[in-house]
Amino acid sequence: MFAEIIATGDEIRSGVLVDSNSGYIAQELEMIGLEIRRHHVAGDDLEQLVAVFKEVGQRADLAVVTGGLGPTVDDLSAQAAADAAGVKLVLDPKALEIVERYFKKLKRQMSPSNRQQALVPLGAAILDNPVGTAPGFMLTIGSCTMFFLPGVPYEMKRMLKEEVFPKLKKIIGDNYSYPLIKTISCFGLPESLVGEKIADITNHFPELKIGLRAKFPEIQVKLYGQGNDRAAILSQFDSATKWIKMKLGQHLFSPEGHSMAAVVGALLRSKNETLSVAESCTGGLIAHRLTNESGSSDYFLLSTVTYANDAKIKVLGVSAETIDRFGAVSEETAVAMADGVRKLAKSTYGLAVSGIAGPSGGTPEKPVGTLCCALSGPDGTDVHKYYFTFGRRQMLKSIFAMAALDLLRKQLEVH
C-alpha cells in the first residue's frame, strides 16, 4: 500500500510560494507506516489537474491533495476531482453547513462566492474544517482513495490529524502503528556540528530514527520512534535525550521542543521573577517573541525599543556622556540600558541589546553583525559582545534576539 502527494496552485507551480505542505504530509504519513512514492505539483489549470488526478488515481492506493478549495475562480480542485472521477459537482448540505458555521463564528456576512466551496464531487465524503471556510472531502478516483484538503498550512494540519488519520487508520488496518516524535531544541552550534556531535546516536539507539532540522536560528533534533509499545518508545526517548544532553551540553535549551521565549518564560514564572527589556537593534523582536507566549504578562513588564539616542537618554537614563564616549553600540551603553530599564520597570532582570543589524551602519571596528548584550539582575550586571556573520538584516535581528534570551536563560538555569 503506497501513497502519493499532490500540491496544487499557481503560486507553488510558479515558485512564488515554496510548498511546505507536501513534506509535512509525507512525514506524517510515513509515521503511520505508509510508503510515500511520489509528490506532484500542478497549477490552477483544470486540464493539468484532471490529468494528475487521473494518473495518480490509476497508480497509487492513497493520495493527499492540498489547495484549490477556496472561493475564487482559481480554485479548481473540486471540479477537477469530479471530472477525473467522471461524476458531477453537487451542493453538499454538510459542506454548506461548515462554510456557514465559519462565517457565523466570525460574525461576518457570507458572500455568494463562498457557496461555491460547498460544491463537491457526487459521492464524496465531507471532511470537516474547524478552523477555516474550506471543507475538505474524500473521493475515490480510479483505484485510489484521495483526500482533498485546503492549502492553508494550519487548516491542513488540523484536518490531517482530526479527519484524515481516523479514516486512514480504518483503511490501513493492522499495518497502522502509532509513531511518536520528540523534538529537542538547540541553539549556538551550526547544524553540521550538531550532526557530528551526535553522529554516533544510531549505534546507541538503533530503534530510533534521527532527523536534524534547521529552524533558524535554532537547530532541532528530532527523534522518531515506531511500534505498538508506547512505553518502550517513551523510555528510549528519555535515554536518547539524556545522551544528547551529554553531547550538546548547554546548547540544548529545551528537551521538549519549546521555543526559547517559552523556556525563559517558564523559568521566570517558576521563580516568581520579572523581566524588562531595552532593545535597539532587535527593534521589538525580543518583546514580540516573549509576548507570543500566552500568559507572558505574568513576568514580562516592559520593553523599550529605543532607536534614537535621545530616547535611550530620556527613557532609560543612559548618560549622554556614555553614548558620546563609547558609542550607542558598546558594552558600556548596553550596561546602562539594562540597568536603566530594570530600574524603570522595577523588574528582577533587565535585559538590553545594542548592535548593528545592517545593511548600513557598520564600521571596521564595529561591523554589521556586532551585538552588545547586557543582563542586569540582583547580583549585578553582566555584559557580552558577539559577532555574527549572517548577511541579512532580518536574520541578524532574529539571532540577536535569540542570543539575548539565551543569555538570560543560562543565568536563570544557574540561579
Next chain:
Amino acid sequence: MFAEIIATGDEIRSGVLVDSNSGYIAQELEMIGLEIRRHHVAGDDLEQLVAVFKEVGQRADLAVVTGGLGPTVDDLSAQAAADAAGVKLVLDPKALEIVERYFKKLKRQMSPSNRQQALVPLGAAILDNPVGTAPGFMLTIGSCTMFFLPGVPYEMKRMLKEEVFPKLKKIIGDNYSYPLIKTISCFGLPESLVGEKIADITNHFPELKIGLRAKFPEIQVKLYGQGNDRAAILSQFDSATKWIKMKLGQHLFSPEGHSMAAVVGALLRSKNETLSVAESCTGGLIAHRLTNESGSSDYFLLSTVTYANDAKIKVLGVSAETIDRFGAVSEETAVAMADGVRKLAKSTYGLAVSGIAGPSGGTPEKPVGTLCCALSGPDGTDVHKYYFTFGRRQMLKSIFAMAALDLLRKQLEVH
C-alpha cells in the same frame, strides 16, 4: 513549449527536507518565458526514477532535474537517466576533469567513489560545476531535453545560470521572452471580497493573468504579463492598477507590493516626520515590523511595550485614574498612551494600541479580539475601536499591528 521540474532524493520524498529548488527553478524558467506545467518528487529508487524520467520525457519539451549526482550508492540520477534513455553509462573525460579539479582546488585526496560522478549516460553533454564535485549533464529522453543538476542549492543556482540558461536560450529561440509580474498589496477586506470586487478585471485586461494570494493579514493581487513588448506590458500594468485602485479604494495600500511598514516608513521619510509607538497587546510587533525596514532609524524613534499597568503609568504618564476608571483596554487609555509616547519621544506622531490578544483576558464587554488604537499628531488625537474574530493569539497580534499601521497610513496619505 513547456517544462517540468523533477526533484529527487529520499530526504525530500519523506519530508525531512523541504524542496526549495523546484520553486526557485520554476521562477527562473518563467522569467525567460517558459511555461512550467508540473513538478515531481521521487526518492532514491531506481525504478521510480526511471518511471518519472520516461513519463516526463514523453510529455514535456524541457525538464530540469535536481539531486542524485553525488558519490554514494543512493545517487542514482545518472543510472536512471541512462535506463530511461536506453543508453549505457560511460566514463566521461570532461566530467572526470571537473571532479578532479575540485579536489585539487580543495587540496584533498579524491576518493574512489568520486570517480562514479564522472559516469554519465552515453550521448550526454556535460554541464560544468564550478563550485562542487558533481558535474551535471544534458540528455534527451523521449522528446524532452533534460538538464540534470546537483541538489545542493548554491551549486544548482550557479549552474542553472551559467550552464543551463545559455543552452535554453538557443533552444527557445524567438520565443524567449521576458515576463513581468506586479504585486499589489491590500488590507482590510477578506480574500473572497477582493476577488469579487475585481472579478471583472479579465474582461477589461484580457492580456493579463490575475492571481490572488492571502499573505495574512494582507491580500496580494498579482498581475502577470508576458511577451516581447515590455513597454506595452508595463502600460497594461499601470492601467490595471488604476482600475483596481478604483475598485478597492483605500484598501489598496501599495501598488508596488511593498509592506505596510515600508509604506508608512516612506511616507514619514518623505514628510520629514517621526514616529513613536506605545504597544501593549501587539507586544513589540509594530516596532519589529517598522525596524525590519533598513533605514527606519530615520523616522522611528521609540516604542514602549508597556505590558504592566505600572509601566503605562510610569513610562508613558498615563494616569492611574484613567486605567482604574476605564480599564487598560479602553479608548481613553489608548489616547493617553499615544499622547504620552509622543510627548516622551518628541515625535510628530504617537501611535498606541491596547487590546486583548487572548487566549485569556477577554470579558463579555471586551472579548478577545478587541483593539483600541489611538493616533496622536499635530492636529490632535484620534481613537478607533476594532473587533477582530480571528481565533489565534499570533494572528490577532499580527492583524492588530497591521490595523494600527494602517490607521497611521491613512492619516499620512491625507495630510
